[in-house]
Amino acid sequence: MAPVIEINGLSKVYVRDVIGFENGRLRVRLKDRRTVALKPLDLTVEEGEIFGLLGPNGAGKTTAIKILMGLHFPTSGDARIMGRPLEDNSVKAKIGFLPENPFFYDYLKGEEFLDYYGQLYGMDKASRRRRIPELLETVGLSHAAQLPLRGYSKGMLQRAGLAQALLNDPKVVFLDEPQSGLDPFGRKEVRDLILSLREQGKTVFFSSHILQDAEMICDRVAILHQGERIAVGALSEMLSAKVKEYEVGFSDVPKEIVEKTKKGAARFVERPNEYLAVFDKEDEARAAVRAILDANGMLESFIARKETLEEYFIREIEGKREAERAALANGGKS
């Protein structure tokens, strides 16, 4: 089956105007006019996937999404959604889009706003009447339907933005930082919402730098750093292939067992009559557990800790930065 989203060598270089306003002041700029926001990017997203585009601030996530939404034109490369080019209105009819920090006409009431956007989707009056209360309920804004958007909090606006992205019952949903501005409950609700979208067979493409949230719901992710794709794949593969740790927590054991365990452990944390040993290898950990039990000690916990996305992320990006620094230093010498 053809991928829902195909991105081929998409890149973007921003070139600032020679004369332009910067921070409200007119300035002439001759040097440093180019910003490489996205290096040639290849990605495919399959139907029914939740795909996470991850990366630190300024990595190029928003740039990629803006190009996909036809708001920016790529410097090179192209992309297709459901097999058709981006500017095709038949494609736009089947997608939903939530920009980062969305802003809407703030003089409109929640309901009026969705009604207007429904008209832009070409929905008739009857289906708007049916769909809008339903959606307000889904995003938890039923109580604010008659309130002008001017009176919405940041999180409420984010929810309104989600509602407008789902108006047309889209096949593919693009969400740029859907959880920004939301409290922990809101974030959980958005996670659940994204999962329920997948259950309905929709494809979700979203960007985030909140890794825990991404980790919980993504089928696959791509990691961007300084415009470059440094990793892509199924989360399960990406993380489980990496080093695992084994955590053994215990108490009430004789001194010599503590000493023995401490010697074998990669890391060891000691509190009064409470110990935590971390092992790199499984058999070492098992041996330690056996020793503790044999000595009639108390086994508090035995956890095979997988690497979190955050650790992976930091390691990969730190590695990149290290390599850059080294390259820079070499360049300086020669």
Added chain:
Amino acid sequence: MAGKIAAIALNTFKEAVRNRVLYVLLFFSVVIMLGAWVASTLSIDDETKIVRDLGAGAINFIALLIAVFVGIGLVYNDLDKKTIYTIISKPISRWHFLVGKYLGLLLTIAVNVLFMTWIFCAVLYLRGYLAGDVMYEALYFVDDEGYLNYRGVFAHLFYLVWSAVKALVFGLLHVVMFGMEGVLGIPGAAATQGLFMTSVLTILEMAIITAFAVLFSSFSSPTLSAFMTVIVFIIGRLNQELYLFADTMVQRAGGMEALGGGQVVAYYFSVVAAHLSPNLAVFNQRRELAEFQDIQLGVMDISYGIAYTAMILTIAAIVFNRRNFK
């Protein structure tokens, strides 16, 4: 497609109606109209002429300010606050957005011009009813014994209120009857003759100016857009004078060859500007209005306005189609 463009236009109208600038401008227009009334009482010339001239001028001027400030503001807001993101990603083309925005602005201007026309007609009627001789006739009567009697303060007040109500009703009639309320035999209707047509001309003129406002704000900053739109308005108004200026210069010098370097530049600048700019002179018939002559609105003028507007909007759409939204 038409439905979506209409939705954008109506939303733009909604947005404009909630814009405070609009009300400031409308208030300002009423102040000018009342000012014109006061000024006319101080003049020795034909008073009505002056009031009509100033009032129609005020409507035209305020309409220009609405086109420039409200028009540019509304397009710029969408780009600046990024509302455009979620609109352009809906199944509409970029030019739908632009045309919808334009039509919404034009609707706003038309409604406001007609509103100002109503108020101005009411001012003219009221002015007639409060004119010395008319009012004294209503407030004083000669009794059987031949004495002059004042009907009293209450009658006076009643007369004022009643005049205001009549003025507002007849002024509204002027607008909804396309300036033909005179056929009903309304007293004082002569004063408003030709105002409706003048306002229609103003709306046509603003149709062109608003297209420029939309064009400029599709690629440049609001301040620059406002500046350029006003320049277009001025050059458009001076359109005929520019040709005249170029001709006169050549005649004075005695032929093209005799022109000096600076003069050649001035000559070509005037001719090119005159050719490119819209000929707004056809929409400005305030002299005819002041003289109570017929206001001319030919099919040619309307076609010219529509064709010119379509051209500018097409250019705007081409520019808009190519831009990245920041």
